Amino acid sequence: MKKTLVDMLICPACLPQENELSLHVEKILDEDVIQGQLTCSRCAEVFLIRDGVADLDPGRAQRSPSKYEQSAVVSSYLWSHYGDILQEEQASDAYDQWGQLMQPHLGICLDIGSAVGRFAFEMAQKCDFVLGLDREFPWGSVEEAIDEQLAPSGITVQALRQNPSGLRAEPLEFAKHEKQGFATPSGKVEFYSQRLADNGHSPVPFLHAEPGEPISFAGQIPGQAFIGISGERTNRFTHTQFHTIPSLIQREPEGYVELHADDARAKGIGAQDLVQVQTPRGSIRMKARITDRVHPGSVLIAWGWGDIDPEASLNNLTDDEQRDPITCTPAARTFMCAVHKVGSEEKRSE
Structure with missing residues (x-):
């Protein structure tokens, strides 16, 4: 302190x-x-x-520990928040990306609900004075908390202090597959999966031709049909989180339906026009963005705005019934849909 x-x-x-x-x-x-x-x-x-x-919680001794003070929960928080710094192979770099979006700020900056302090860590690099506040803290010290997260590597905070240039958790190796093989039953790259064959599935993708229609709602859209594609996740937000942070909203205030200029011209749609995308399951409404990053006949729909505006929820469109027979994953990424400028359908029916 x-x-x-x-x-x-x-x-x-x-x-x-x-x-x-x-x-x-x-x-x-x-x-x-x-x-x-x-x-x-x-x-x-x-x-x-x-x-x-x-520790400024006057009632800590009287209350029961919350689930966020359980070792397993906090350990998962530490891994998800600092795994990229520790160069964990499967860690997300989202916090680093959000940190890059932070602007320098004078005076005191508060990280309220700082959890394990990753945002405070990023803010400290750009702000005059950062104060992290949170209610839950199950360890006796910050060092004890970090030591618990580092335990599988055998590294401690004290060891890091003694080696400020860093330590390797394990020796650096290249081409590990030459010694260890791949994570398959044979240890090799498998084009034919015996494991799938043993469980009654095709051992090779599309061995007996393509199984049915790969795109949801094919043949069910009257008139001109577009291929709807759920858009990529942006670095500014996690799912529907952080849509209330003014600096992030300023850079990306809302989601859009992106379509090619040829399709926009044919449908009478201009940039920023409100458009409706419709499937047999439901519809959404978003503003249009004209772009050349989608092919004619396709639309790219922003993902993760449903909590902000129910009319922008991509879940209104996707098909939960058509699923991959092996993974049971629904065909949520692509579907056939109708697209029109809001108001044009009403005028056509008059």
């Missing part, structure tokens, strides 16, 4: 009264209080500071 924070803090046990806290330092490193305590000048409540973290 930064020593300068003391002048900004009041006793949470005395709220709504604003009573100051006094600081007793046991260990300090530069301006960071590592060990110590804060004491209320009025009620004498004591709040401990351990490994640089001040």
Whole structure:
């Protein structure tokens, strides 16, 4: 905890009264209080500071731990938030991407609900002063929390401090398949899957020709039909999360239906016009974006806006019935659909 924070803090046990806290330092490193305590000048409540973290929850001893304080849950949070920094092979770089979108900011910046602190970590690189706040913290110290996450690698925080240039969790290897093989029964690249054959499935894709119609709602769309494609996830948002952050919304305020200029011209659709996309299951309405990144006869539909606007939910269109016989995955990425400018169908029917 930064020593300068003391002048900004009041006793949470005395709220709504604003009573100051006094600081007793046991260990300090530069301006960071590592060990110590804060004491209320009025009620004498004591709040401990351990490994640089001040615990300002006056009711922590009386309440039961939440699910977010369970070791398994927090461990998964740590992995998902810091796995890319540890160069985990399957980790997402989403937090790094969001961090790059943050703009430099003067003064104090709050990371409220900071969880395991990844956003505070990213903010600290661009902001004057960052303060992370969260209610749940099951460990005795930050170092203990990080050590738990690092445990499978055999690396500790202390070891990292002693090796500031970094440590390898395991020796660097190239072409591991030459020694270990691939993760298949034979250890080789398999074009014929004995495992699928043993379970009654085609061992080779489309061995007996293509099984039926691969695109949902084929032959069910009256008039001109388009191939609807669910759009890619953007780096700014996770599913439907973070759509309330002003700086992200400023860069991407809404989702769009993207269509080729030839199709837009034929349908009388201009940029920013409201269009409706229809399948036998339902419909959505979004503004149009004219682009050459889709082929004529196809539309690319923004993904992840349903919680913001129910009329923009891609789930209104997709087919849950047609599924892959092996993975049981629905054909949600592509489907046949009708597209028209909102208002044009009504005028045509008059």
